[in-house]
Amino acid sequence: MLAALRQRFNTWLFRPKIEHGTVVLTQRRIFILPTRQGLALAFLLVLMLLGDINYNLSLGYVLTFLLATMAVMSMLHAFRNLAHLEVRAGRADAVFCGETARFLLHFRNPGVLPRYQLVLRHENGGTITFDAPAQQDSEVVFPLPATRRGWLQPGRLTLYTEFPLGLFHAWSYLHFDTRCLVYPKPVDEATLPPGVAPDGTGRRSIAGDDDFAGLRVYTAGDALPRIAWKAYARERGLQVKQFAMQVGEELWLDFAAAPEPDTEGKLAHMTRWVLDAEAQGLHYGLKLPDGELPPGDGPAHRDECLRRLALFGTGGPR
Amino acid sequence: MNKPLIYALLLSILMVTAPHAEHLPPWVSALCAALLLWRAYLTRIGGALPKRWLLTAITLAGAGVILIEFHTLFGREAGVTLLILLTTLKFMELRSPRDAMVLIYLACFIVITNFFYSQSIPTALYMLATLLVIVTTWVQLNGESIALRPRLKIAGTLLLQAIPLTLVLFVLFPRVQGPLWGLPQDAFASSGLSDNMAPGSISRLSLSDEVAFRVVYNGLPPRREQMYWRGPVLWQFDGRTWTPGRSGRTIAPEFTDLAQPIDYSVTLEPHNKTWLFALEMPDRISVPASLTHDFQILRREPLKARLRYEVRSHLVYHANPHEPERQIQRALQLPPGLNSRALELAQRWRAEGSNDAAVVRAALAYFNRENFRYTLEPPLLTGMNNIDEFLFETRQGFCEHYAGSFVFLMRAAHIPARVVTGYQGGEYNDVGGYYIVRQSDAHAWAEVWLSGQGWVRIDPTAAIAPTRIERNLAAAVPDSAALPFMARNPPQWLRDLRLNWDALSNRWNQWVLGYNSELQFAFLTRLGMEDITWQKLALNMTFALGLVIAAFALFMLRHLFAQRPDEVQAAWLKVCRKLAKTGLPRPPHEGAQDYAERVAAARPDLAAAIRDLAARYGALRYGGEQDEHAKRAFLQRVATFKVRQGIIRDS
Numbered sequence: 001m002l003a004a005l006r007q008r009f010n011t012w013l014f015r016p017k018i019e020h021g022t023v024v025l026t027q028r029r030i031f032i033l034p035t036r037q038g039l040a041l042a043f044l045l046v047l048m049l050l051g052d053i054n055y056n057l058s059l060g061y062v063l064t065f066l067l068a069t070m071a072v073m074s075m076l077h078a079f080r081n082l083a084h085l086e087v088r089a090g091r092a093d094a095v096f097c098g099e100t101a102r103f104l105l106h107f108r109n110p111g112v113l114p115r116y117q118l119v120l121r122h123e124n125g126g127t128i129t130f131d132a133p134a135q136q137d138s139e140v141v142f143p144l145p146a147t148r149r150g151w152l153q154p155g156r157l158t159l160y161t162e163f164p165l166g167l168f169h170a171w172s173y174l175h176f177d178t179r180c181l182v183y184p185k186p187v188d189e190a191t192l193p194p195g196v197a198p199d200g201t202g203r204r205s206i207a208g209d210d211d212f213a214g215l216r217v218y219t220a221g222d223a224l225p226r227i228a229w230k231a232y233a234r235e236r237g238l239q240v241k242q243f244a245m246q247v248g249e250e251l252w253l254d255f256a257a258a259p260e261p262d263t264e265g266k267l268a269h270m271t272r273w274v275l276d277a278e279a280q281g282l283h284y285g286l287k288l289p290d291g292e293l294p295p296g297d298g299p300a301h302r303d304e305c306l307r308r309l310a311l312f313g314t315g316g317p318r
Numbered sequence: 319m320n321k322p323l324i325y326a327l328l329l330s331i332l333m334v335t336a337p338h339a340e341h342l343p344p345w346v347s348a349l350c351a352a353l354l355l356w357r358a359y360l361t362r363i364g365g366a367l368p369k370r371w372l373l374t375a376i377t378l379a380g381a382g383v384i385l386i387e388f389h390t391l392f393g394r395e396a397g398v399t400l401l402i403l404l405t406t407l408k409f410m411e412l413r414s415p416r417d418a419m420v421l422i423y424l425a426c427f428i429v430i431t432n433f434f435y436s437q438s439i440p441t442a443l444y445m446l447a448t449l450l451v452i453v454t455t456w457v458q459l460n461g462e463s464i465a466l467r468p469r470l471k472i473a474g475t476l477l478l479q480a481i482p483l484t485l486v487l488f489v490l491f492p493r494v495q496g497p498l499w500g501l502p503q504d505a506f507a508s509s510g511l512s513d514n515m516a517p518g519s520i521s522r523l524s525l526s527d528e529v530a531f532r533v534v535y536n537g538l539p540p541r542r543e544q545m546y547w548r549g550p551v552l553w554q555f556d557g558r559t560w561t562p563g564r565s566g567r568t569i570a571p572e573f574t575d576l577a578q579p580i581d582y583s584v585t586l587e588p589h590n591k592t593w594l595f596a597l598e599m600p601d602r603i604s605v606p607a608s609l610t611h612d613f614q615i616l617r618r619e620p621l622k623a624r625l626r627y628e629v630r631s632h633l634v635y636h637a638n639p640h641e642p643e644r645q646i647q648r649a650l651q652l653p654p655g656l657n658s659r660a661l662e663l664a665q666r667w668r669a670e671g672s673n674d675a676a677v678v679r680a681a682l683a684y685f686n687r688e689n690f691r692y693t694l695e696p697p698l699l700t701g702m703n704n705i706d707e708f709l710f711e712t713r714q715g716f717c718e719h720y721a722g723s724f725v726f727l728m729r730a731a732h733i734p735a736r737v738v739t740g741y742q743g744g745e746y747n748d749v750g751g752y753y754i755v756r757q758s759d760a761h762a763w764a765e766v767w768l769s770g771q772g773w774v775r776i777d778p779t780a781a782i783a784p785t786r787i788e789r790n791l792a793a794a795v796p797d798s799a800a801l802p803f804m805a806r807n808p809p810q811w812l813r814d815l816r817l818n819w820d821a822l823s824n825r826w827n828q829w830v831l832g833y834n835s836e837l838q839f840a841f842l843t844r845l846g847m848e849d850i851t852w853q854k855l856a857l858n859m860t861f862a863l864g865l866v867i868a869a870f871a872l873f874m875l876r877h878l879f880a881q882r883p884d885e886v887q888a889a890w891l892k893v894c895r896k897l898a899k900t901g902l903p904r905p906p907h908e909g910a911q912d913y914a915e916r917v918a919a920a921r922p923d924l925a926a927a928i929r930d931l932a933a934r935y936g937a938l939r940y941g942g943e944q945d946e947h948a949k950r951a952f953l954q955r956v957a958t959f960k961v962r963q964g965i966i967r968d969s
Binding site (some may be wrong): 037059061064075076 | 459
């Protein structure tokens with residue numbers, strides 16, 4: 001009952017909702033409460049005041065009042081340290097499971113004073129501290145460990161500051177609709193399945209990586225390792241090395257062909273296949289229980305494959 | 319914990335404890351200094367902090383020695399000593415930001431303990447500087463990456479902003495008259511006169527420049543030789559020390575033939591004793607106190623805080639002309655069997671003189687005629703018969719020697735007499751228009767009871783060194799004597815400086831240090847506040863604080879609230895508003911050019927003007943036009959754009 005009330009109160013007060021675009025930290029969004037140190041200081045000040053009264057210490061009164069009013073002013077300073085900061089979520093590049101997702105946040109400080117000691121905190125306890133210089137944009141990378149494939153959402157982040165005296169905790173919640181795609185963690189090593197010609201009969205020379213077969217002009221999406229840098233250095237423009245290999249024309253990476261017994265294992269295996277196939281400049285496609293991805297190559301195709309693998313069974317790609 | 323922070327903390331603690339070095343036991347000062355140095359060294363070389371058992375051992379040993387030395391761990395002296403020792407030891411186990419925070423709080427607390435010893439202007443300024451260092455360190459603790467300059471600026475801003483708020487609180491905070499609980503006996507150091515007199519007790523005081531009290535006369539001041547500030551009266555003599563003795567049942571003081579009234583106010587420094595000083599003889603005082611049968615003004619409680627009171631005295635009087643027999647007997651008491659030569663001398667005068675007054679004259683003449691010297695450094699009197707020793711052998715003494723031996727002689731001649739201690743004279747401060755009476759003006763004189771006249775003041779010092787009474791101490795002793803600075807006659811400019819300073823200190827004492835519930839009441843009444851209650855004070859205080867804080871908030875956040883409106887857009891919107899009044903509103907989705915064309919069609923008289931404005935607006939707002947001239951021109955055209963008349967006046 002109490003918990004439910006509390007939940008409703010929090011909902012009303014903090015208005016948890018997912019936002020997009022630029023968030024300006026207005027007065028309505030900034031909350032402020034004394035810290036434990038602040039409460040300790042209040043206790044100390046009461047003791048001091050009692051001493052002043054008892055000993056009739058005029059300068060003691062002055063000191064007590066100075067400290068007390070300074071503490072009150074530090075509340076305004078803490079508030080100002082956050083007020084009207086503009087925050088925008090940036091991109092987060094896809095990572096493999098087990099790596100660290102790096103969420104980019106753009107902070108703009110429109111004020112003439114620098115903001116010191118801003119802290120971003122995730123619900124899992126991870127924090128990152130940074131300053132936002134005056135009238136400048138600053139980029140903050142918030143790292144989060146990617147532990148599961150699929151979409152990783154940072155959830156609600158807390159931006160807080162206790163500057164300058166640590167007596168008050170001023171905070172605001174940031175909940176952006178940003179997310180990071182987490183690919184399955186590839187297995188260490190896997191042998192690519194043999195390729196097959198589209199008609200299933202002929203074998204002919206197609207692009208492979210066994211024998212060098214000449215150069216062709218670079219087209220967007222060609223794998224970087226295959227660029228002929230030496231040619232480029234001789235100012236012949238971007239060219240791509242072509243190799244000949246006796247394999248099937250199309251390589252189908254089949255979910256069913258992965259040796260692991262479980263889904264996650266199979267996905268990990270397929271991830272390795274995709275990476276290797278792309279590295280070797282092959283023409284490859286995906287066969288998954290929920291559909292096929294026709295063969296193709298290039299980074300865009302690879303990313304699409306990885307995306308399908310990452311999102312397999314998570315309710316479809318969104 | 320990074321090094322700069324530790325050094326900053328070291329500096330804070332050093333600054334805040336340094337003034338205590340003066341009154342801490344030397345071993346504590348040395349131990350604390352050694353510990354802080356050690357910590358600085360460890361920080362420098364990056365060494366490990368001492369083991370906990372070692373610190374525990376030092377703590378326990380230190381507390382033990384303090385306990386042995388002070389016989390307690392509480393009270394002012396022992397408490398402060400322990401606090402400083404523990405703070406330094408805390409430094410030795412400074413590891414986390416939390417420890418640093420504790421140290422900063424301790425430093426703030428030690429600031430306040432300094433005020434037990436001194437609340438002067440220099441102390442206040444020094445402590446303000448110390449506080450700035452502490453707050454700067456505090457900011458550093460919360461933001462280690464910030465450079466010194468911005469850190470100082472933040473700390474300074476915080477302090478400066480706190481000052482007006484502190485002023486409000488200081489004036490309006492409902493003052494409660496302390497103490498709330500019993501003060502430890504040593505809460506206040508006592509200086510000044512004590513309630514007994516032995517050879518050396520007053521000459522010791524004359525080495526002190528400290529102010530005893532300040533006096534403002536309403537009207538003409540009395541002559542200098544009439545400025546006898548009456549303090550403790552001493553009746554009992556044990557052969558060496560004069561004490562008040564036991565008065566038993568007493569009568570009320572009785573004054574007759576009073577003349578030459580004089581009104582004045584005294585601001586007395588706290589001396590931790592019950593007596594108040596007034597010119598002889600006082601008969602009216604503005605604070606609760608009683609006038610005893612021997613004309614001392616006594617408070618019920620020892621004076622712990624500076625006190626200002628109004629007094630009326632009469633310089634001409636007959637005091638207690640009808641003294642009861644019991645008191646006469648007390649005034650004739652002598653320690654039996656001592657100082658036989660003095661007794662003999664007095665009895666000879668008694669035999670020669672026809673009446674008491676003649677004996678008094680004979681005694682004064684004796685002091686004047688014989689080779690007596692007035693000196694601050696008299697030879698030590700060692701024997702049991704020290705009156706004899708002084709009168710017949712050394713003949714060098716300070717006022718307590720003369721007053722004591724004179725009273726002895728009078729009693730020996732069977733004339734009731736007693737010793738009065740207090741202050742004599744004072745220095746005029748023409749900057750502040752008041753007199754300063756210092757400890758170096760401490761004095762002792764005698765009083766004899768003559769039948770028909772009552773108690774008559776006799777100052778034997780005046781018979782030996784009349785200049786002491788008429789001018790001051792410096793005039794009466796040789797130049798080589800070790801006199802306090804102000805008791806000498808320094809050069810004029812230095813004197814002026816000192817007097818200016820004293821006038822400032824006096825203001826400070828009266829208004830800042832002496833600001834209590836009474837002064838608060840008087841001050842606020844003068845400001846026009848009526849029916850002052852603490853509720854009303856609290857209300858006013860809250861209101862004033864709120865006002866100042868709101869003003870600060872507005873000032874600090876002004877950059878944030880001021881939505882710096884785009885002047886160009888504002889001007890364009892103004893044009894649109896003007897046109898809207900003529901029935902041509904611009905819907906939000908309509909662009910400037912389209913709108914201009916529509917207006918031009920509806921109002922051909924405005925066509926040229928509105929097309930011009932729209933074009934300029936478009937160029938400024940969307941065309942990336944940054945030219946200040948173009949902007950000015952646009953704004954000027956908007957200002958002169960008139961719709962009603964249908965005429966465009968172009969500048």
